[in-house]
Amino acid sequence: MASNIVSARNLDFLLNEWLKVEALTDRERFQDFSKADFDGLLELCEQVATDHFATHFRKSDEQEPTFDGTRVTLIPEIGEALKVFAEMDGFALQADHEFGGMQLPSTVGTAAATWFTAANIGTACYSFLTQANASLLAAHGDDHIKDTFVRPMLQGRWFGTMAMSEPHAGTSLGDVITRAVPDDYGTYRIFGSKMWISGGDHEIAENIVHLVLAKLPDAPAGTRGISLFVVPKFLVNEDGGLGERNDVVLSSINHKLGSRGTVNTAPVFGDGAYTPGGMAGAVGYLVGEPHKGLKYMFHMMNAARLAVGTAATGTASAAYLKSLEYARTRPQGRSVTDGDQSTPQVNIIEHTDVRRMLLAQKAYVEGALGLTLYCARLLDDEATLEGDAAREASQVLGVLTPIVKSWPSQWGQESTSLAIQVLGGAGYTRDYDIEQHWRDQRLNPIHEGTHGVQALDLLGRKILMDGGAGLMALAGRIEQTINRATLAGGDLAEYAAQLKVQLDRLGEVTFGLVSLGDPEKMMANATVYLEAAGHLVVAWIWLEQLIVAGINEGNFYNGKRQAGRYFFATELPKIGPMMDLIAAGDLTSYEMQDAWF
Amino acid sequence: MASNIVSARNLDFLLNEWLKVEALTDRERFQDFSKADFDGLLELCEQVATDHFATHFRKSDEQEPTFDGTRVTLIPEIGEALKVFAEMDGFALQADHEFGGMQLPSTVGTAAATWFTAANIGTACYSFLTQANASLLAAHGDDHIKDTFVRPMLQGRWFGTMAMSEPHAGTSLGDVITRAVPDDYGTYRIFGSKMWISGGDHEIAENIVHLVLAKLPDAPAGTRGISLFVVPKFLVNEDGGLGERNDVVLSSINHKLGSRGTVNTAPVFGDGAYTPGGMAGAVGYLVGEPHKGLKYMFHMMNAARLAVGTAATGTASAAYLKSLEYARTRPQGRSVTDGDQSTPQVNIIEHTDVRRMLLAQKAYVEGALGLTLYCARLLDDEATLEGDAAREASQVLGVLTPIVKSWPSQWGQESTSLAIQVLGGAGYTRDYDIEQHWRDQRLNPIHEGTHGVQALDLLGRKILMDGGAGLMALAGRIEQTINRATLAGGDLAEYAAQLKVQLDRLGEVTFGLVSLGDPEKMMANATVYLEAAGHLVVAWIWLEQLIVAGINEGNFYNGKRQAGRYFFATELPKIGPMMDLIAAGDLTSYEMQDAWF
Structure with a gap:
């Protein structure tokens, strides 16, 4: 089955x-x-x-x-x-x-x-x-x-955390105030409070290895003064066995609306609950060089953001298939044209609007999964190719990373919501898994950099990097796909033509934004830009899939073609108005004032 | 305050x-x-x-x-x-x-x-x-x-329910199988199970008055054979005091993902828990004539659907204002151009993207509230005007009813989601009200006729009624607003021109659909039609508000103009691709087959 x-x-x-x-x-x-x-x-x-x-x-x-x-x-x-x-x-x-x-x-x-x-x-x-x-x-x-x-972490005996945010500084890591003081033993003593730390304490692993962002006494202000430390829950003896308890405890745990199995915590370092080695402070080990902590964290960013996209995709996938299962087995109503109410009810998948909701989910889920796997492939290429090929993969991945994080998160939410809607009242109950997938999903546009932060990353950093090399490399790949689809003819050529129009527009509006010479105005619609670019990229991923599906016969390929057709008919056109807005240099949100709300 | x-x-x-x-x-x-x-x-x-x-x-x-x-x-x-x-x-x-x-x-x-x-x-x-x-x-x-x-209900001593759905027939009321058998006393005995009944039992009122759809022994099949009965929890003595317990009990209650304060129940009538008057069955009183129950229920429908729109609007309003309060008091980060990380953090409302999320909520909430109040005004006109004026109000209200139910529900969901996003991680916790508003909101596209049912009602019934008189009357009102805005000039005239284009398109695509002569194909994109019509209507409601705001000075009017500007810049254009899809006669969902998923 x-x-x-x-x-x-x-x-x-x-x-x-x-x-x-x-x-x-x-x-x-x-x-x-x-x-x-x-x-x-x-x-x-x-x-x-x-x-x-x-x-x-x-x-x-x-x-x-x-x-x-x-x-x-x-x-x-x-x-x-x-x-x-x-x-x-x-x-x-x-x-x-x-x-x-x-x-x-x-x-x-x-x-x-x-x-x-x-x-x-x-x-x-x-x-x-x-x-x-x-x-x-x-x-x-x-x-x-x-x-x-x-x-021990790769063996799954010890677990790890990423302790970056603080209560007063969630996204703004430059404002971290956790302190790291060198001791006389080449290690450091850590003092400070963190917030939103997943897996910050529990008893399902022998030890917990915290990666903690903190500032050394001589640290420059802001993001350039952040160092990275390993702070284990239990100190480790020379033989690898567990030693004394380190001074990291929780002040509280957070009560979330979903993703509840992952305990989310507010840990405190060096508050005196323990005094390892008879001294104050949690023992920490500096990772790499001082003040370069954020750089190391950013090295993880591509993989971490891909992981969020994968979480969002998996969540949407489960909700989709569970709603499909329901639609295939739940009788309710009759066709629009069947006036005979003495006939048996049909399964709800017979209703066009139910199929629309399932097809939309299929288009989101398989588009998102294609995107996450494509980005993973770029990680592999970055790691195993050489020279220009590796560099090009890396540049394309840089541009795609905010998209692979944000797109499955945003549309995965819409997708799980449609799954609820397929079930109707049943979907609103806790008797079915789907409402939980919907709640779990809501985290993904928030953690590992909010939706808005992804937008700033794409337009404020990735697009500008190396003189726009990343965007150009991505556009080159998309052009190649368009050319192959055009040669294939038929529906594929039509989709290719649609995509080409939007790709050219993306180039135009990007050039227009960069030419503004005013960072505030350039970034005013960064989120709209992210969402338009995301939809364009997923349309491209769909076109790639459709080329492979070709004219192969059978239910699977028919379904693939129909979901792709849905994406090009219903989804890709949504970016037209977004491009218009950006092209017009709309400043509505930028000019809105606090007092006017 | x-x-x-x-x-x-x-x-x-x-x-x-x-x-x-x-x-x-x-x-x-x-x-x-x-x-x-x-x-x-x-x-x-x-x-x-x-x-x-x-x-x-x-x-x-x-x-x-x-x-x-x-x-x-x-x-x-x-x-x-x-x-x-x-x-x-x-x-x-x-x-x-x-x-x-x-x-x-x-x-x-x-x-x-x-x-x-x-x-x-x-x-x-x-x-x-x-x-x-x-x-x-x-x-x-x-x-x-x-x-x-x-x-007693108007005094709030007794509460009422609407017991329509059954376990095997949520939306499909024609399939109701609850039976009503006449007894020898001019009353009826009711036997059957209902599902999704809000307020179906509790002890906060002295009595509960169930309105129950059931079928008489001689009932025709389907919706034309449904009668309506009053079935009180306690029978009522001649002096109005409470008598014997009637045979209505719960088999279970439903556990919902939100709106939890309203108990949602599965009541059973006539299952033998009680034998009022020594006989089997719950005692019921026929409302009006036999077999006309659905008609009476439909008489309530305009008001009931307006009530759902009002619930969605109120929920979105609270989430919006609570997120605004947070954004005004939560420091985090600095402006895009402020490289000096030693300065204090600013309140997040200073960030353009946060203002965008607040402005979008304001545009949704104030558009929805305008729409609900406008529909309520039509109810008043229908009840208190006479002749053509009353008829015209009634026709416009008929067309607007599926929209006033669905639009605030759909965009109120987006709005509450944006409220969560404004708070970031905090919004994902149960420490703040907003996540609850978001969960509460998810019910509104489901109850009182799902989103898809509203679409069938709009395109399959309301648009066709009286030879399209409702749509024409609505279009007449919108034209009047467009004319006033055009005369006013400036931004108003530009918005009017934008709205006019879409209004004409709605007329064209409606004519095209009706001319198809194929009900299945005509209804294939009914939901897209509903959503496009909804956005057009709310743009009109916004234009009405903007005309009144005029050039008045002050924060309130500045905010009103800015939110209206947002709606015309970001929201109204979304319907272009929807109109294109309908105009193209897209059949993607219609042609999708079960086996292809």
């Missing part, structure tokens, strides 16, 4: 028919793999996600984490699922052989992650944070840090 | 500067009122809503209704608030003097209701259901029913 959280058939299409992941096994880093390995791994992921993650999806929401002032309690199923995940080497999938990792391509790793995000994002989140943490330390930590912290 | 749930200044603008409600006091039905009465009543509503409804908003969500198999328990604050509401004659505001009502114009009544929906929709809902029930019985019940049931 087909899964009701992810379409394995569609994953196979994207990975093999479209992205041809088997070709990656020609590269040195991935040479130990075969296509059969990839297939086998994804089957295992489906099984573990279904049998160990999806099973406590509702329970982890209904029984959210509790904090008694000292201890965080999670339902046991979360720890058990992550143990199974560790046993399948889930934490080490993409890590280097050097650290015991499997060196799986990101493309396949992202497909694997999709299963777990779809099954239970609240539980899966612990593993993503841990993998991201380990990956950062593997890249930027010194030998002591690497030897001590990386391997 | 200004309220953080509704802008009293804006209500005053809409009621007095725009709709000139004082003029209604010239009409016989409203002759006992003065403007001072209206103003005083709205001040009282603000006070009662703020002091008695808003105060338990969170608590009614955190401690949702419980059912122990026999008894429903609500938090006591719900009953207490409704008692205060009863004491201010809240249940009787719009009812006829004949029944002890105040005969308040709907226009003012809808403004009054906005306060309670904004304060606490879960609690307010009990009163709306009761008023709707009493209003239906006052119009269609015989003398016994009127004497027995109407007055």
Whole structure:
């Protein structure tokens, strides 16, 4: 029976028919793999996600984490699922052989992650944070840090966090005031409060490895004065065993509207709850050089933002397939033209408007999944190609990163909302999973940089970088797709023509904005720009898929073509008015004044 | 201090500067009122809503209704608030003097209701259901029913429900199978199960008056065979006192994702829990004639759908003003051009993108509120004008009803989501009200006819009625507004030109659809049509407001003009692609097949 959280058939299409992941096994880093390995791994992921993650999806929401002032309690199923995940080497999938990792391509790793995000994002989140943490330390930590912290995290014995935000400074990291004071032993003592820290405390791992942004005494003001420290919950003995308790405790946990399985915390460092080594302060280890903490964090950003896009995609995928299951089995009403009310009711999928809501979800989910896998492929290319090819992949990825973070988050929300609507009143009850997916989803446009921050990143940074090289490289790729679709003729050529018009317009409005010479006005509609660019990019991803689907026969390809047709008929045209707004230099929001509200 | 749930200044603008409600006091039905009465009543509503409804908003969500198999328990604050509401004659505001009502114009009544929906929709809902029930019985019940049931409901001592849906037939009322069997006493015995019944049982009223759709033994199949019955929880003695328990009990209550204060139930009639008068079945009284139940229900529909639009508007209003309050007091970050990170952080309302999110909410909320009050004014005109004028008002109201139900519901959802986004991580916690408003809001596109059902009503019924007279009457009103705005010149003339283009297009695509001669294809994009028509109508409502705002000076009028500018720059253009899709006769969803998903 087909899964009701992810379409394995569609994953196979994207990975093999479209992205041809088997070709990656020609590269040195991935040479130990075969296509059969990839297939086998994804089957295992489906099984573990279904049998160990999806099973406590509702329970982890209904029984959210509790904090008694000292201890965080999670339902046991979360720890058990992550143990199974560790046993399948889930934490080490993409890590280097050097650290015991499997060196799986990101493309396949992202497909694997999709299963777990779809099954239970609240539980899966612990593993993503841990993998991201380990990956950062593997890249930027010194030998002591690497030897001590990386391997236990990749084994899933210790978990990791990213402790960046503070109560007074969520997004504005330049305003971090957590202090790091050097002691006499080459380590540091950390003092300060953090906020919104996922997985900040619990008892499902032996140790918790916090990555903490803090300022050294001589730090310059703002973002250029932030350093990065490893602060473990338990200090580590020379033999790798756990030592004394470090001075990091929670002041409270946050009570969220969704994604509840992931405990979200407000940790306090160096407040005196413990005095490791008889001294005040939480013991921290500097990562890399002083004042470069944000740079190291930003090295993780592409992968972290892709992970959010993957979470949003998986969540939307599960809600879509669950609403599809309902629509196929729930009788209600008759066709518009059937006046005979003595006939039996039809399943609601027979109603055009229900199919519209399902088709929209399919278009969002498969567009988003195509985008996340494409970006993962760029991560692989960046890591394993050389010279210009690697540079070009990196530039394209830079431009796509705010989009792969924001687009699945925004439209994944619309998608899960449509899933509720398919069920009607039933969708509004907690008897069905879908409302939880809808609540879980609402986090994605907020964490790892809000929607608005992604817009600033795209238009204020990525578009301007290297003289616009990223946007030009992306446009070059899109042009290539347009050319192939044009040659193919038929519907594909029509879609290509539609896309070409919008691509040219994007170029024009971008040039217009950059030429303004006024950063405030240039950025006034940054979010509209992000959303227009996002829809254009996903239309391109759809055109790529449609070229591969070609004129192949069968239900799967018919569905693929119909969802693509939906995207070009209903979605791509939405960006016309957005482009108009930007082109007109609209300043409505910019000129609005506080007192006028 | 200004309220953080509704802008009293804006209500005053809409009621007095725009709709000139004082003029209604010239009409016989409203002759006992003065403007001072209206103003005083709205001040009282603000006070009662703020002091008695808003105060338990969170608590009614955190401690949702419980059912122990026999008894429903609500938090006591719900009953207490409704008692205060009863004491201010809240249940009787719009009812006829004949029944002890105040005969308040709907226009003012809808403004009054906005306060309670904004304060606490879960609690307010009990009163709306009761008023709707009493209003239906006052119009269609015989003398016994009127004497027995109407007055106690208008006094707020007894509450009412609408028991239409059944477990196997939510939307499809033609498939109702609840039976009504005549007994020997001129009454009926009711047998059957209902579903999704708000307020179906509780102990905060002395009695509960169910309006139940059921079928008589000789009933034709489908919607033409449905009769309407009054089924009280307690039978009523001749002296009006409560008698024997009737055979209506709950099988369960539903656990919703929001609007939790309103208990939602699955009642069972005539299952033998009680045997009133020693006989099987719940005692019911036929309302009006046999088989005409749906017609009576439909007579309530305009008011009921306006009530949902009002609930959606109030909910969005509260979320908007609460997010505005936060944005004005939360420091975070600096301007795009301020590179000096040693300066203090600014309040987030200083960021253009935050103002964009607030301005969008203002545009949605004030557009929706204008629309609900305008429709209420049409209800007043329908009731108190005569001849052609009454008929014209009725026709316009018919076309606007699916829009006043669906538009505030759809865009109120977007609006509350933007309110969450303004708060960022804080908005995702249950420490703030906004996430609850967002969850409460999600019900509105579902109950009282789903979004898709509104689309079928608009395009399949209302547009076709009387040879298109409703749409033509509406277009006539919009043309008048366009002419006035054109004469005014400046921005108003530009907005008018924009609106004129879209109005003409709506006429064209409507003609095209009707000319298809194929109901299935005509209705294939009914929802897109509904959404396009909705945005056009709200643009018109905005243009009306902008004409009144004119060139008046001051913060309020500046804000009004800026929000209107936002609507015409960002929102109205969204309908271009929708009109294109309909004009092209797109059949993507229609042609999608079950097996292709």
